[in-house]
Amino acid sequence: MVSDAKLIDGKAFARRLRHDIRDQAQGLHARHGVLPTLAVVMVGEDPASAVYVRNKVRATEEAGMRSVSHHLPKSTTQDELLDLIAGLNADQSVHGLLVQLPLPEQIDRDAILDAINPEKDVDGFHIVNAGRLAVGRQDGFIPCTPMGCMMLLRSVVPNLAGLHAVVIGCSNIVGRPMARLLQQAGCTVTVTHLKTRDVAAETRRADIIVVAAGHAGLVRGDWVKEGAIVIDVGINRVDTVSGSRLVGDVAFDEVSPRAAAITPVPGGVGPMTIACLLQNTLQAARQFVTGVIMVE
């Protein structure tokens, strides 16, 4: 691809971050004998989830950390999954723990997320960590995708204070935590959702647009103010004549001439999500070490 100053290279940013994390993980191991460890639990056979889980495991090991993965059949009951989580919560050698979503329909997602020890909740999906973020406390885990988006935004504009940000989508995983983080960074934040009357009217006023709608090509050229920064969280697989490819929620060819900076899909937010998962796993291991030192 031609080098383009406005393209935000999430892949390169994530590579550097993973390199730093590797150094820090080695330091922790050398000083305290603690090898940061991430447990990943997957239930069922969702092919996209299987790819993500494999990528997470590989990235964890490449960063010099340990990974433990558990793959359970689609027929797993909620109680069986809760038992596994209880065991991983109690396992002192495991610092970070995540359950890949989505889960099969017989399992209540919230019951599972609530069962994870919040101090191991490296996805930041536990209600306690969501609550910490909601009230502006700094001691929780921040969900990986919004954390990665903030890093990419700050790489373009270090000081976001006073900017108007529009977040499209209000899921607990991306939109809501994203809005909190932008607000804490001093942005004026609008969150649009399915009931919003005119999403384009909102985005046209935005200095920053973050879209996590899961709708290929939703954001069109004329939705975007000249000079805006556009962060595309969408990952949609679309069929082409020669197979399929990944596209975001932004009509990239229309939007990129107008934007001051824009993330591509793939190679934008996705790689940052995984790098931030490693960052949270390192944080969990550090907090484990601090806790051990405090009780000694």
Ligand SMILES: Nc1nc(=O)c2c([nH]1)NC[C@@H]1CN(c3ccc(C(=O)N[C@@H](CCC(=O)O)C(=O)O)cc3)C=[N+]21
């Ligand atoms: N408990 C849980 N935590 C998650 O963090 C979680 C989850 N469940 N369920 C599914 C989503 C999705 N997700 C992605 C991570 C990396 C890429 C990524 O690296 N994408 C590459 C492309 C990958 C490809 O080619 O398929 C890119 O955008 O460049 C994408 C998506 C994490 N998720």
